[in-house]
Amino acid sequence: MYKKYFCLLSLFLIIISGCDKGIEPEPETKSGPTGFGGKITFLGNWPDSIKRTHIVVFKNQIQNSQDFFPPNLSFVVDSIPYKSAEFTYNSFEDNFYPIFQLTPGEYSYVVVAQSKTPELSLERKDWFVVGVYSQNGDQSKPTVLKLSAGEITGNVNIVVDFNNPPPQPPM
Amino acid sequence: MKNFFVLIFLISLSAAFAQTVSVKGKVIADNAQPIAGANIIVVETNQGDATDENGFFEIENLSAGTYTLEISCIGYEKRKVTYAVGSGMKKIFTIVLKETAFETEQIVVSASKYEQKLEDLTVSTTVIKSEFINRKNFLSFDDMLRYVPGVQMNLEQVSIRGSSGYSKGVGARVLVAINGIPLYSGDNGDVVWELIPLADIERVEVIKGPASSLYGSSAIGGVINIITKQTSKNSLTHFKSYIGAYDKPSYDIWKWDDSYRTFYGTELTHSNSFGSLGYTLAIKKFDNFGYRQNDYYKRYLGYVKLNYTLSPGSYLTIFSDYLYSNRGNFLYWKDSRNALVPKDEDNGNYVKSYRSFNGLIYHSTLSPKLSADLKATYYRTKFDGYGVELTTSTANLYRAEILTNYTASEKFILTTGAELSYAKVSSNIFSNTNFFGTGLYSQFDYKGIDRLTASFGFRYDYFKLDTIGGKNAFTPRAGLNYKLDDNFILRASVGTGFRAPTPAEVFTTAGVGGGIDVKENPNLTSETSISFELGMLFNYTNNFSVDAAFYRTDYDNFIEPNLTKEGDIQFVNLSQARIQGFEAVVDWSPLPNELQLIVGYNYMWARDIEKNKAMKYRPRNVVYSQLKYSPGHFDFGIDFRYMSKVEEIDFALTEAPLVLVKDGAKRVPVYVTDFTAGYNLLISGVPAKIYLNAKNIFNYYYVEFIGNIAPIRNISISTEIYF
Numbered sequence: 078m079y080k081k082y083f084c085l086l087s088l089f090l091i092i093i094s095g096c097d098k099g100i101e102p103e104p105e106t107k108s109g110p111t112g113f114g115g116k117i118t119f120l121g122n123w124p125d126s127i128k129r130t131h132i133v134v135f136k137n138q139i140q141n142s143q144d145f146f147p148p149n150l151s152f153v154v155d156s157i158p159y160k161s162a163e164f165t166y167n168s169f170e171d172n173f174y175p176i177f178q179l180t181p182g183e184y185s186y187v188v189v190a191q192s193k194t195p196e197l198s199l200e201r202k203d204w205f206v207v208g209v210y211s212q213n214g215d216q217s218k219p220t221v222l223k224l225s226a227g228e229i230t231g232n233v234n235i236v237v238d239f240n241n242p243p244p245q246p247p248m
Numbered sequence: 249m250k251n252f253f254v255l256i257f258l259i260s261l262s263a264a265f266a267q268t269v270s271v272k273g274k275v276i277a278d279n280a281q282p283i284a285g286a287n288i289i290v291v292e293t294n295q296g297d298a299t300d301e302n303g304f305f306e307i308e309n310l311s312a313g314t315y316t317l318e319i320s321c322i323g324y325e326k327r328k329v330t331y332a333v334g335s336g337m338k339k340i341f342t343i344v345l346k347e348t349a350f351e352t353e354q355i356v357v358s359a360s361k362y363e364q365k366l367e368d369l370t371v372s373t374t375v376i377k378s379e380f381i382n383r384k385n386f387l388s389f390d391d392m393l394r395y396v397p398g399v400q401m402n403l404e405q406v407s408i409r410g411s412s413g414y415s416k417g418v419g420a421r422v423l424v425a426i427n428g429i430p431l432y433s434g435d436n437g438d439v440v441w442e443l444i445p446l447a448d449i450e451r452v453e454v455i456k457g458p459a460s461s462l463y464g465s466s467a468i469g470g471v472i473n474i475i476t477k478q479t480s481k482n483s484l485t486h487f488k489s490y491i492g493a494y495d496k497p498s499y500d501i502w503k504w505d506d507s508y509r510t511f512y513g514t515e516l517t518h519s520n521s522f523g524s525l526g527y528t529l530a531i532k533k534f535d536n537f538g539y540r541q542n543d544y545y546k547r548y549l550g551y552v553k554l555n556y557t558l559s560p561g562s563y564l565t566i567f568s569d570y571l572y573s574n575r576g577n578f579l580y581w582k583d584s585r586n587a588l589v590p591k592d593e594d595n596g597n598y599v600k601s602y603r604s605f606n607g608l609i610y611h612s613t614l615s616p617k618l619s620a621d622l623k624a625t626y627y628r629t630k631f632d633g634y635g636v637e638l639t640t641s642t643a644n645l646y647r648a649e650i651l652t653n654y655t656a657s658e659k660f661i662l663t664t665g666a667e668l669s670y671a672k673v674s675s676n677i678f679s680n681t682n683f684f685g686t687g688l689y690s691q692f693d694y695k696g697i698d699r700l701t702a703s704f705g706f707r708y709d710y711f712k713l714d715t716i717g718g719k720n721a722f723t724p725r726a727g728l729n730y731k732l733d734d735n736f737i738l739r740a741s742v743g744t745g746f747r748a749p750t751p752a753e754v755f756t757t758a759g760v761g762g763g764i765d766v767k768e769n770p771n772l773t774s775e776t777s778i779s780f781e782l783g784m785l786f787n788y789t790n791n792f793s794v795d796a797a798f799y800r801t802d803y804d805n806f807i808e809p810n811l812t813k814e815g816d817i818q819f820v821n822l823s824q825a826r827i828q829g830f831e832a833v834v835d836w837s838p839l840p841n842e843l844q845l846i847v848g849y850n851y852m853w854a855r856d857i858e859k860n861k862a863m864k865y866r867p868r869n870v871v872y873s874q875l876k877y878s879p880g881h882f883d884f885g886i887d888f889r890y891m892s893k894v895e896e897i898d899f900a901l902t903e904a905p906l907v908l909v910k911d912g913a914k915r916v917p918v919y920v921t922d923f924t925a926g927y928n929l930l931i932s933g934v935p936a937k938i939y940l941n942a943k944n945i946f947n948y949y950y951v952e953f954i955g956n957i958a959p960i961r962n963i964s965i966s967t968e969i970y971f
Contacts, residue, residue: 099916099949102499102585147811151905177905
């Protein structure tokens with residue numbers, strides 16, 4: 078009788094352990110860098126005392142000051158020279174933080190932001206958003222950036238109008 | 249005529265004696281040591297005997313025939329043997345008793361710094377005996393802990409009831425001690441499991457709850473106290489050897505080597521006594537070529553223990569334990585398609601380490617009521633990590649403790665002690681620091697009320713880490729044990745704990761790969777806790793028991809590694825954390841000494857109060873089960889572990905933007921099943937064992953830490969013999 082229990086329990090263990098192999102390898106993906114590129118156009122006069130102007134990518138829109146920090150802060154493009162009229166970029170070549178990697182997926186908030194701090198700060202209060210990636214021209218409605226594995230998504234263009242700044246995310 | 253009657257009488261008497269037999273034998277443990285006080289009963293008669301101090305017994309005046317002897321002794325599995333004895337013969341044979349693996353009652357434990365019955369304790373405690381370690385062929389001590397209900401291992405880091413997540417062993421919250429002497433290193437406060445001599449373990453006591461009131465810092469989550477064996481009174485040599493191999497992974501893209509990866513080891517232990525002097529010597533060599541690339545190790549262990557009996561009430565024990573290790577440094581997988589291969593930048597990195605743990609214990613019985621112990625240790629650790637840069641650390645830790653036990657009466661026991669420790673660290677990653685700590689403790693146990701044991705203790709600690717100002721800690725504790733009847737025991741305890749940050753947590757400055765640096769945090773402060781437990785032990789019969797407990801611990805300033813706004817990793821104080829849960833262990837032997845089932849379940853909810861989310865690397869549900877079937881000389885066992893998928897991990901390392909560990913967020917519930925088969929035999933009258941161990945028999949792939957696949961299916965054969 079007890080041998081029957083022993084066999085039943087063994088069978089139970091086999092079933093629950095054998096039905097799933099656990100961790101599996103990810104399917105093979107297209108090789109090559111994942112990123113995006115485009116052009117930033119500046120309209121109007123640059124504010125004084127600006128030390129840094131970066132294209133910054135966020136996974137989700139900013140709800141509070143913590144969202145200005147990784148992992149929601151996903152990527153930072155090299156600083157744009159002061160008083161530029163246009164700036165053409167490619168995230169793969171112009172990666173400010175080499176340790177930051179863009180992964181395939183959707184990014185809800187891509188902006189151009191300026192700071193007056195000489196060193197790059199990750200504090201929300203140190204930044205002012207001057208341009209938002211939006212395809213219909215309404216910068217209050219950000220466009221989601223979709224990245225595919227092994228592809229550089231082009232035409233991620235942003236217009237910065239210093240005379241008509243976009244709505245600011247919460248501090 | 250008179251002589252004739254005398255002759256007839258003598259012939260009759262001789263004939264009568266010729267019809268009786270005696271059974272003479274020796275009872276030994278499975279390590280060949282004689283068992284004194286074992287009871288031998290001839291079944292269905294009122295005859296029997298008990299073994300003397302050398303394990304011998306003799307039952308006389310039996311008629312010729314077939315008899316069943318039942319042999320029993322506390323701490324050993326009861327056995328029945330059947331023998332046919334002929335007229336006039338004397339049968340002399342050896343009976344081997346196996347130690348019981350897990351004990352929940354009638355066992356003496358010394359985790360409270362004096363010996364008391366397990367059933368009198370006020371906190372949840374599990375005792376593991378050496379038989380369990382031998383049967384499962386654990387390659388190192390931490391492997392064994394994966395099978396203890398309430399204990400969780402995240403790689404090499406131990407956690408009791410969720411006390412620790414994972415921080416590469418830094419800042420342990422479970423105090424591991426050998427004979428009550430802490431075994432943490434002076435620099436990062438970790439435990440080197442391989443340093444523990446498995447062959448010399450008598451039992452392991454696991455206290456599941458804060459024990460800072462007796463043991464101070466590091467015992468905030470519990471204590472694992474390893475009790476070593478007494479030196480043998482007779483010459484005793486133990487030889488053990490094992491060889492095994494890992495299976496190949498199921499996925500072709502994971503195969504990085506065409507051959508089977510092997511592991512093997514040899515261990516020789518000898519113990520003897522000459523008059524008042526006893527000794528134990530052990531050497532061990534164990535190699536593992538690893539199932540993952542660059543995950544090999546080669547280790548050598550040397551162990552010496554001398555025991556000198558100065559007088560009937562006093563003895564001196566001196567021990568020295570040395571470990572050399574050379575191992576590959578596998579940090580994280582390359583990605584899930586290369587799960588058994590390290591990242592390119594880590595491949596080829598290795599670590600050489602040298603550990604030397606030395607100490608003495610002097611025990612003196614000053615009077616029938618008063619005894620004292622002096623324990624002094626010197627622990628030297630040194631490692632050199634070879635990678636892009638050389639990382640090195642040498643730590644010298646000195647520690648001394650004096651302990652007294654005063655038994656005023658059977659109702660009142662007072663334990664007091666004082667402790668000093670000093671560590672000096674020389675390192676290019678922990679900086680050159682020193683640490684000083686001192687503690688005073690006292691515990692009263694009162695048994696003056698019928699069926700009730702009350703315990704109250706407190707400890708004061710002062711510690712100073714290098715130039716940082718000194719800190720104080722006061723940790724009281726109280727507990728109750730009430731026996732409703734002989735089979736139903738209730739226990740309750742409330743206690744406080746603290747843990748001082750280790751030099752590694754405060755001063756580490758090093759790169760961990762991928763451009764991530766660990767930065768020092770001189771502002772790190774001690775974490776404190778308050779916890780309570782309500783538990784019960786119910787023995788329905790001798791063969792069925794249930795042990796259950798509710799527990800809760802609230803931590804303040806809980807120390808965990810975190811990603812800073814500067815993109816570095818730093819140990820920081822979380823504001824508040826809470827861990828609460830329920831644990832139950834059922835032990836059922838439907839066929840006593842032949843078939844045993846142990847099932848343990850732990851539900852745990854560990855959360856960061858401020859962020860109201862789960863704490864990292866703490867599964868909510870854990871199930872352990874052990875099924876053991878021992879017909880005759882055979883042993884069969886199935887062990888199963890389940891852990892629910894952990895909710896929180898170090899996502900900052902696995903997700904964009906850092907992606908330090910590609911696919912590192914992959915994790916699954918854990919289902920691991922092991923199978924053991926063994927055979928106990930006698931070779932020329934000495935016991936020997938052969939075991940087959942198949943671990944993770946279904947080759948289930950899981951991680952205990954991000955980017956680290958746990959051991960895949962492996963099979964080993966071990967043999968051991970005592971002579």
